[in-house]
Every structure is written in C-alpha cells, then in structure tokens.
Amino acid sequence: MSEESGTAIVVGLGNPGPQYEKTRHNIGFMVADTLVGRLGGKFSAHKRSGTEIVQTRLVGRQVILAKPRSYMNLSGRGVSGLAQFFSVEPGNIVVIHDELDLDFGTIRLKQGGGEGGHNGLRSISNALGTKDYLRTRIGIGRPPGRQDPADFVLKPFSSVERKELDLVCEQAADAVELVLHLGLEAAQNRLH
Numbered sequence: 706m707s708e709e710s711g712t713a714i715v716v717g718l719g720n721p722g723p724q725y726e727k728t729r730h731n732i733g734f735m736v737a738d739t740l741v742g743r744l745g746g747k748f749s750a751h752k753r754s755g756t757e758i759v760q761t762r763l764v765g766r767q768v769i770l771a772k773p774r775s776y777m778n779l780s781g782r783g784v785s786g787l788a789q790f791f792s793v794e795p796g797n798i799v800v801i802h803d804e805l806d807l808d809f810g811t812i813r814l815k816q817g818g819g820e821g822g823h824n825g826l827r828s829i830s831n832a833l834g835t836k837d838y839l840r841t842r843i844g845i846g847r848p849p850g851r852q853d854p855a856d857f858v859l860k861p862f863s864s865v866e867r868k869e870l871d872l873v874c875e876q877a878a879d880a881v882e883l884v885l886h887l888g889l890e891a892a893q894n895r896l897h
Contacts, residue, residue: 712767713885714793715740716756716784718802718825720777720859729845730777730858732874733801733825736843737772739874740881748772754786764886769793778824781832788833798838799881800829805854807844809866810873812880814893815840822854839884843877 717737718730725731741748741759748757751771759770769791773783788798796816802825807813817837820826830836848857862870883892 711797712769712791712793713763713797713799714769714771714784714787714791715763715799715881715885716771716773716780716787716801716829718777718780718800719772721774725859727861728859729803729862732803732843732845732877734772735870735874736801736841736877736881737770739878740770743878746770750774751787751790753790754783756783756787758787764882766885768885778828780825781828781830784829785832795833795835795838798833799841799884800826800838801841801843801877801881802826803845803858804842805845805847805858807842807846809844809846810869810876811844812873812877812896813842813844814880814884814889814896815842816889839889841877841881841884843873 717733719725719734720730744761746759746761748759751758755775756771756773761768761770769787771787773780775783802823806821816839820830848854880896883895
C-alpha cells in the first residue's frame with residue numbers, strides 16, 4: 706500500500722454507548738478519535754453503511770476514517786458497506802483493534818491471519834469474504850488469574866494503564882499513518 710494505491714479506509718473498532726467508552730475493547734475507537742483530533746475533524750453519520758466517518762487526506766492519501774455504530778460483533782456490516790460504497794479493496798482497509806496476545810501498549814501491524822477469538826475481526830472477515838486486510842493491533846494484555854477474556858475486554862483500563870493510554874493511542878495513530886504512507890513492510894520495519 707503506497708500513496709498511489711488510492712483511497713484507504715481506516716476503521717477503529719469498539720462498542721457504541723457511554724458504558725463502553727473507556728473499556729479495553731474500545732481502544733480502536735480511541736485511536737480513530739486521536740486521528741480525527743489531529744485533523745481537527747468531527748465524525749458524522751454515513752447512513753448507507755451504519756458507520757460514523759470523516760473523509761480526509763492523510764499522509765497524501767484520500768482516507769475514510771470510520772467507527773461502526775453497531776456492536777463489535779456486527780462490525781463487518783459497516784466495514785463491508787463502506788468498502789462497497791467507496792470502492793475500496795480489502796488490501797486498502799486498516800482495522801484498529803485491541804489484542805489480548807500482546808502486552809499492554811505494544812503495537813503491531815500485520816495483514817491477514819486469524820482472528821484470535823476477536824468477534825469484531827471475525828465479523829469483518831466474514832462480511833468482506835477475506836481475512837486479507839491490514840490490522841493495527843494494540844496490546845491490552847491477558848486477563849489476570851482466571852478472569853474470562855470476554856469480561857476483561859469490557860472492563861475499563863487499570864489506573865496504571867490509564868496514565869499511559871493517551872501515549873499508546875498517539876503511537877497507534879502514528880503506526881496507522883506509517884502504514885498508509887510507507888506500506889506494510891516498510892512500516893513494520895520501522896515500527897517493530
């Protein structure tokens with residue numbers, strides 16, 4: 706993916722509603738908000754896809770920043786709707802999401818692969834008919850003890866994590882800009 710690759714869609718994953726706002730599962734929304742904040746933009750409803758979007762230019766590319774208005778496990782419908790509406794191929798879609806298998810604050814870029822039990826990714830893969838989209842994975846760590854991962858992701862960040870959360874969101878936003886600008890491999894080489 707380089708500047709010549711046309712329009713990109715960048716989707717932050719999360720759940721709508723104030724009760725989910727500060728939870729681990731909503732870090733994708735937080736990073737999307739960070740990117741929009743950098744631009745001084747504001748999300749508005751895109752009724753055809755059931756998402757909130759900002760159309761902008763980012764690192765020299767036309768970009769649609771999006772947040773699905775459905776629950777996480779139904780995210781695919783909105784992402785697929787945007788991809789069809791704006792004629793964007795899966796290789797030009799970047800999904801920002803929480804990742805249990807990475808330590809808190811670790812950021813990794815990848816394309817394709819499994820969903821690791823992440824219902825938002827599963828929904829997107831099913832709706833697009835492929836797993837071959839880009840991912841910005843943001844580590845939230847594993848739940849302590851025997852806590853159920855499904856409960857863990859819906860809990861707020863710890864007080865220690867909250868102190869670093871803004872910085873993590875900024876770093877993840879930087880990673881998204883990097884992959885949009887340089888393409889996956891060059892961005893991975895710089896980030897990892």
